[in-house]
Amino acid sequence: MPNFHYLPTLSRALTSWTGLRGYVQEHVERILTERAARLGQPLPTPPPEPGLLPSELNFDIYAYICGLNEMVSGVRERLSGFGWHRKQIVFERYD
Numbered sequence: 690m691p692n693f694h695y696l697p698t699l700s701r702a703l704t705s706w707t708g709l710r711g712y713v714q715e716h717v718e719r720i721l722t723e724r725a726a727r728l729g730q731p732l733p734t735p736p737p738e739p740g741l742l743p744s745e746l747n748f749d750i751y752a753y754i755c756g757l758n759e760m761v762s763g764v765r766e767r768l769s770g771f772g773w774h775r776k777q778i779v780f781e782r783y784d
Contacts, residue, residue: 733772
């Protein structure tokens, strides 16, 4: 899937880990800023028209977040701060 990006991030990684390190919340702004620059889009993203029905919402990007409540809540807050609609953010909490 060419538009699917999986970014596993470990806060307590071994030295052999080659993926993202630290807390997911710390990477959100950089990822969104780089994407917006690449696509020539503004940040924060303009909100969808208030009169649209949920079935009419059409987003070009979604986030799926899973993990502990503190991380999930932090990422959701950051995405919301960039203008993301709640329908774009899918999450699972494990605590």
